[in-house]
Amino acid sequence: MHNTFENFPKLKRHLYSFLLSVCCMAAAAGISLLYRRCMPKPVCANIVMIFLFFVIVVSGLVNSCLYGIACSVFSLLWLRFLFPPRSGYPVMFFGIIPISVFVNTLTSHLTAQAGMIAEHRRQLEEAEKEKMRANLLRAVSHDLRTPLTAIIGSSTAYLENQSQLSEQEKTAIVKNICKDSHWMVNMVENLLTVTRIQGEDLTVSTDIESVEEVIGEALQKTKIRHPGCIIHTKIPDQFIMLPMDAVLIEQVTLNLLDNALRHSESLAPIELIVEDAPKYVFFTVRDYGRGIPEDILDRLFDGSGRAAPSSDAQGNRGIGLVICETIIRAHHGTLTGHNHGKGAEFTFTLPKEKKESFL
């Protein structure tokens, strides 16, 4: 059973090669016959050329060199049939065989080389992806170390100096630990979502989901995370369903809202706008704060654009955005960020139709 399976493609390939050779030879024979009949003074060399051309075609398209040799032999026989034997025949015979063998080796060598180049390119791409992943990991570990240091430091200080600390100071320390650990939870959540984007070609498994439900849950979570925040939403009245990985899109919305609340340095309400266009749905998070600093505007999504120095635990905007961008790209959408004059604005799009996954 297994063996037949193994042999099957081989058999198919041989059948293909055989048919191809037969077709080519038939074509060559036909043309040469026509030439012989129609031309008043046929020249033997022209016919040899026709055959040589088809032998090279066969050698180029077929892997095994046997077919090329068989074709050459056939051509010689046909030549003998069209032009009765002359004195130079054996010379021609022994001349054409090495030519076809040579062409064969050359073409098969070329095919092998093309395969090698493709393989090499694939490896390079893989390495590129691996590098991206490693960069992300490095940046993340770096960002995780900061709150961890703070947690370890605060808890050690608490344990070692319990007796000297006032109640107020103790509360302050524990509050700090609590804040840092919450921040780490967000971070880890972000990392977990990245694992949902599957390896090689960065695809996500999408399902038809309701936009208002996903946005609704993101809003609800944001309100738990930032009690008292005000978010104005504008969502079209009609019910929109889109293919997406709901958890990931929720994470993107959460990150964008979180960024707007943390980094705008303003208490003005932020806006979440959903717009329905013919091919895409647009999601916009707009804040009325200080905007995105000019110097990181053009490298928002490459992970280096940390909005704040990394000693500041709030500086996870960079990583959050890299993750958002990866998620949206995996959905075949786009994520853009710019300043709208009174603050920052981030917009992502999601296509309405499910596309075949490619990147």
Next chain:
Amino acid sequence: MNPKIKILLIEDDRDIVSFITTSLTVHDYHICNAVTGREGLCLAASLCPDVILLDLGLPDIDGYQVLERLRVWSSVPIIVISAHSEEDEKVTALDLGADDYIIKPFGTAELMARIRTSLRHSFVSVPDRTYRALGLEIDLEKRTVKLNGQIIHLTQTEYQLLALLAQNSGKVLTYRTIIHTIWGPYADNSNQILRVNMANIRRKIEADSAQPQYVFTEVGIGYRMRENENI
């Protein structure tokens, strides 16, 4: 003095055990701890706890198995503690009979709220036939829905869906459970029809369907209705 409410914690991580034990003891619960699944099953049978907190990653037997074996003979509220945020895991746990789930890391406040909710469910022996929360009132006997005194007109399916959620208010119902209950076991498992009905219900009862007050979405898992205030 009322006897203390007994809670069985089946969890193997010592830090988590100590944190939960401390916070629950402070809130005047009586807590017992099992570190393995087998021990948990034994204690559940001998102690008859009021609530079980079950960690899915146990050293000896799979958490799902513990859940299944418990459900054979007991209807005690079970809250699953899970370290993963994969939806499939939560859905499986809920479909196997867990009442609720909570994901690590969680805070004390969240844990307390979940315990109170599940206790409320188990203590109600004869559920009142009216659901009431904020301005919404569902009379399950007369089959009427009122929002701030105004009667809301729902289609047959929409009413069934809302009533099902209301009868299980506070609990997450998975998409599969809802579809099987309302459209029967042979219904298509795609959730689209459910989503559309839910969207229509929300258009009728919620002021802003993106910020629902009554029916909350648990993305990838199911729906949860606001606690019934009429218990």
